[in-house]
Ligand SMILES: CC(=O)N[C@H]1[C@@H](OP(=O)(O)OP(=O)(O)OC[C@H]2O[C@@H](n3ccc(=O)[nH]c3=O)[C@H](O)[C@@H]2O)O[C@H](CO)[C@@H](O)[C@@H]1O[C@H](C)C(=O)N[C@@H](C)C(=O)N[C@H](CCC(=O)O)C(=O)O
Ligand SMILES: Nc1ncnc2c1ncn2[C@@H]1O[C@H](COP(=O)(O)OP(=O)(O)OP(=O)(O)O)[C@@H](O)[C@H]1O
């Protein structure tokens with residue numbers, strides 16, 4: 001494609017030499033991946049500044065550079081005020097505006113995004129639509145899965161993925177939109193049709209200045225629904241009416257709003273709720289009618305997830321019968337409240353709770369059904385929000401008979417320092433917890449002590465099949481380790 005044509009997606013730019021004849025075959029933001037005839041975009045990141053890699057990019061064959069300042073280069077340098085924003089707009093143009101032709105649902109919120117996208121995938125599939133999914137666990141086109149590094153990928157990979165989805169006749173795209181992605185502009189230029197909000201609670205306060213700044217980032221998704229209303233293709237904000245942030249999010253969009261909830265009056269509601277250890281029942285009350293749902297998903301929080309997904313499905317004109325069939329067919333979500341059964345007399349559950357709110361929800365649910373003692377094995381990730389560590393530890397000792405604090409993904413932090421942060425504030429509670437740095441040993445310890453009808457919750461890593469120590473990811477799967485521990489106990 002002609003460079004000039006790609007640049008037409010930018011309103012203004014400065015360039016000191018002629019670029020009329022330049023053709024580019026791709027856009028790249030990582031100098032190490034540049035190949036001949038690429039356009040290299042310099043991003044000033046959290047670790048390094050891409051402007052320092054221009055030479056490597058041109059040595060590898062970049063034919064033009066997009067930068068925020070003049071840089072020394074033997075190829076034309078195009079200067080823009082914000083290269084992250086430009087990157088997204090250039091990618092959207094390069095891949096020919098894929099989301100303008102694809103129905104797109106974005107799901108944001110602190111907890112429940114992966115679950116809601118999975119529920120929506122199942123509902124759309126039940127409605128015989130081919131889906132594309134982007135999120136924490138994987139990217140998926142139809143039945144083909146691709147690995148991911150981020151919940152919401154960078155703008156280049158994102159637009160490229162949308163284009164592949166379009167080429168492979170995907171009918172509906174469903175994606176998780178993280179607050180980091182919204183804040184960094186990874187999703188600029190995406191034409192969302194439905195934006196879903198699950199909930200807001202404390203997380204990521206290493207990245208966002210405070211909870212208000214975190215909410216502001218989330219609200220960008222609702223602002224991004226745009227204000228173009230042509231009377232036909234309706235756009236919707238789907239909002240959890242029981243969450244205190246709902247009113248601010250409603251005010252962030254100029255589009256239609258669908259509210260859901262269980263406590264405050266909402267358009268889509270769960271009534272006559274029955275929760276037990278085998279599943280949930282509720283009457284789904286909606287503007288298009290009512291229907292009873294018998295789900296195998298456990299816990300009140302999953303009723304909220306089902307309401308969020310049902311609301312988005314209703315906004316997509318899917319019938320209540322299809323929604324019911326889909327929700328009732330779901331037995332669980334990978335790594336979320338996932339039971340591990342190896343013939344033992346006690347329960348073992350692996351879950352992805354890695355925030356105070358999710359840990360509290362899951363432990364509260366377990367406590368409700370537990371016939372005997374509750375053990376929790378939990379840690380906190382390194383290079384992430386330090387302020388959630390003592391909160392998670394306090395929740396663990398509040399709900400469990402014994403909490404075993406261990407390592408999650410320590411990343412570049414000393415695991416002992418993370419554990420000290422966790423137990424800081426648990427004075428005089430030493431009999432309620434134990435610290436075992438090695439996660440495998442911690443899981444083994446819990447299994448050794450569990451007796452008939454006890455429940456062991458292994459929280460924080462869910463579907464993850466690695467543990468990151470330093471910069472290295474070693475294979476580690478809580479489910480495998482738990483199964484081995486159960487078997488070796490005999
Ligand atoms: C804090 C953060 O979000 N960092 C993201 C960011 O990395 P960064 O700013 O450190 O990048 P950098 O290394 O400084 O590089 C800057 C630029 O120089 C380029 N570069 C770098 C080196 C080189 O030799 N040549 C070169 O050109 C890089 O390609 C990049 O364009 O940009 C990268 C590329 O897009 C992301 O992969 C990376 O996510 C990291 C891995 C991460 O852990 N992010 C987490 C916090 C995150 O985003 N999480 C959310 C989910 C959270 C949730 O839902 O709970 C997510 O969406 O994944
Ligand atoms: N609606 C909810 N409210 C509170 N907690 C929830 C909710 N749904 C799920 N959880 C808890 O949060 C954990 C993570 O759920 P899920 O993976 O669906 O969230 P997520 O928002 O995608 O997380 P991430 O930010 O890591 O991508 C679950 O394992 C469960 O413990």
Ligand SMILES: N[C@H](CCC[C@H](N)C(=O)O)C(=O)O
Pocket residue numbers: 151354380381382384408409460461464
């Ligand atoms: N999306 C979250 C995942 C956290 C999962 C937990 N296992 C950890 O590593 O902290 C994050 O990047 O903060």
Ligand SMILES: [Mg+2]
Pocket residue numbers: 113114115135136137151176
């Ligand atoms: Mg997720």
